[in-house]
Amino acid sequence: MQRSGIIDLKRPLRVRAKAKAVRTLGPIASGITTGARWYGHRVAIIDAGGPMTYSEVDRASNAVARDWAARGLDEDSTVAVLCRDHRGLVLAMIAAAKLGSRLVLMNTGFSALQFADVALREGVSAVANDAEFDFVQAELPFHISRLGDPADTANAGGADTPVPPPSRQGEFVLLTGGTTGTPKGAPRSVGSAFVSAQFLDRVPLEVGQTVLLCAPLFHGTALSQFIIGLNLGCTIVIHGRFDPARALTQIESHHCDAVVLVPTMLHRLLASPDIDVRDTTSVRIIFTAGAALTPDLGNRAIARFGPVIYNYYGCTETGTATIATPADWLASPGTVGRPPLGIEVGLVDTEGELVTEPDRRGTIHVGNSISFHGYSSGGGKPIAHGLMSTGDVGHWDSSGLLFVDGRDDDMIVSGGENVFPGEIEATLYAHPDIDEAAVAGVADDEFGQRLSAVIVRRNPTLTDDAVRQYIRTELARFKVPRDVIFVNELPRTTTGKIDRRAMAALTAATK
Template sequence: MAASPLLQNLTGTARTAYELGSGTARAAVALTRSGVVRPLGPARLYGMGRAFVRYGHSLAAAFSVGAARHPYRLAVVDDDSVLTYAELAERTDRLALALLDSGAGPGAPVGVLCRNHRAPVEVMVAAGKVGADVVLLNTGLSADQLAGVQSQQQLHTVVTDPDFLDVVPAGPRAVLTAGPDRPRPAGDRVLDELGAMIERGGPGELPFKPERSKLIVLTSGTTGTPKGAKRPHPSSLAPAASILSAIPLQAGEAVHIAAPLFHTWGNAALQLASLHGATIVLRRKFTPEGFLDAVQQRRCGTVFAVPVMLQRVLESGADGWGGPHEPRIVAVSGSALPADQATRFMDRFGECLYNLYGSTEVSWVSIADPADLRDAPGTAGRAPVGTTLLILGDDDEPVPAGTDGRVFVANGLPFEGYTGGQEGLEERYGLLGTGDVGHLDDQGRLFLTGRADDMIVSGGENVHPGPVEDLIAGLDGVREACVLGVEDDDYGQRLAAYVVTEPGATLTADGIRELVKRDLAKFTVPRDVHFLDELPRNQTGKVLRTELPGQE
């Protein structure tokens, strides 16, 4: 992307952030350092090259490269079994033929409604081998929301874990990830079983160069029908190199993906892990004990999680990893990482924590490494190689360091818009808006204030809930907190705080108000303080605000 006149004239922090995006040499170094690029023999190089020619830079290519490069290495370990790269390649070839035989190919999207185990991995790889688009379905969606997704996406097939069958909409062909050996009727639909499809395969041969499939990830809307964000596979390894420039993954080491595979972060973890020929360790359900056990059993060098999982591990009382092995990297994304939580986690589990800030639409924006999280708790990090990050004011001009504005970003991962139209997308100078407000410090580190649409006007004052929420969440005796705006007859709007305290804490509503008044402006003091047993959250840890008292 050529720099616009505005970008050519940037100075100071904004210029530094932009120059970070031009490091082609740094990208090559990152790929070599992680072991993705290294000398290999002719036979393996041929198999790897053939995979890239067939499938481009996709999940199907990554696992096919793995089968050529290290066929007997474990590819996936889940609650039930283990699969080598060679076994996964053979199974997904057969599944791809079965999908074609059933009519699922180019123009016939396949939905995946699964927890974390080998089935969603196999379906995504097989779909890529026949050019079928894949729609990742959030396991927390209601039947009505999934019906809306079906109307929008026109799914041909939904591959689902059996316990989600009741919410699968009528219309698409349903395939269970476990169940009977042969199809059985269920009302007016015929159910198939994934294992049976893999066993029988299908007639004919797979296309040598299928149409390039797209991955459609649903936005994390908590009401109504979530929108689908279309992502074609990248045309190069530059997006992966951008992440690797800040998070030092290593080829061949085991990776535990605790983050949901249906979410942008969990899926990005899968793509990065497969590119590195990792052994991918999956668990259907998260528990602190299972999380720690997975790390020890498989000696995982990297863990991908969401912040609420780390919170649960801290609350479990675990005083470390529970064994001799300690991962080098614990990378989190998907929701805000509270500053206090980051510090407490590293105090107990070591200097291994990385925080990636992004969204379904833009993927990544910035990455904070352990040093950033120690030196500047609460930071969202810096723009990595290949990423342009700007903070724009109301006049759409870059603002100085320390000044809040709207966050805009561009990187190497393509985004083709929403499947249901482009409403809600904001673009300036070829950069996409994240919908968040924040500022850069004089070292180029990003700090988020909150969502642009969360700002309220109370008695004529503009108020962002973010700083108030951070202050309350960091108080002694507070486990977690959420602050947002509510309607007010006198002031137009006011802040309300929802607080979960630690057992035995003696905090009161008046006490919290006094602490906020002491450290922040008077007009930021929440008039409503609600004490809850827990905050309602979705699978990635985002607070379900419509389920809070007074927000229905």
């Protein structure tokens, strides 16, 4: 932390002030309030509306907090926010923390019914949203207040002096992945400013850098880097709805040091014709998370940007598990690396025993000081050996690097053989005529399940027989897909992950 500049041991009063601010305001608002005090003129965020300094963000969030307090919101309130990535979302997160309110970050892919289900389950008192999401209010009970767009509230000319500090930190709730069904809420609070050491142990973010956030802020991938960036006094470029050409323009225009995205965004970035005309030499960190980074995609990114790939693995419930540095990736493409400082990772086999030898699979379990303590609706993740399950299956290699083989519940049993889609997908991505690929299991009378590959072609002459023959030469026979379906694009969630439910429906509909 000293090396990155997030603390300065030569200025112990500042370290003490930062720790106190985190305990009271949480990690987001404390980054803004201390930043406004120490380097208020520095640009904190840049969005489509232009730049805002730390002082400007602090005052604007004060105005929002004062407006919400006048509407009756306080430490006993729960505020749901449904906004695209822009200053309004940032101001809402900070204002809720300044009031000590509980904050629920909603998925912008929700239907009105999904939004209402989550709002009622989480005990939401009030909703702040962009105008484009006003339709969600139709399903909400009348007792839930409508706060409107936080950016409009900040611009309304109200008082922007600080509100009285809350008596304790208000927690924030991240929702588990997926846009079908009702995602679970995972409450979070951060009791210490020192938890950022987990990231900074593996990722060389530093004071004053410029960070481009392409991944959505309601997801833990971008939110974690946003929090660390604010507390480092960085300039955060908020991308908004992803567009590869605009992302490349932002990298060039703002000389971005770091880019935070999910693998599908990295894929689109590399495929953009603008990549050959934009200057991206400023990039020192590409932080990727949220889905599997295939060896082919990671290697192509390194060939284009240099050794700058930092491949993160974790989940909403456990927080960070492992991070692969560029050196880790170059040694073992596809790896998610090693646990950072203060984190323990173990693999647990079907008998409940820890797996220690290489190349043997087990369910990945994590010990992390910021793991959640149960879903807001009750229940939690399985615990073994004092570690929390991620629900993924993985293995160590001989040098102690972790590989994720797939979701435990994604495993396909075909003809008595256990198959994880990830291995086949990674092999398909390496084919020169394949742009994107995903594999699912389809019910089959003979085999129990058969493998179905859904593919976006680079070369329209590629045939299903050629795909099967390719897999047959690369992998075991039982991993060859029976069905090969060519599509224009893969179904994905708003966070860039493959939508497995939509995949199942797509593959079932073809037969």
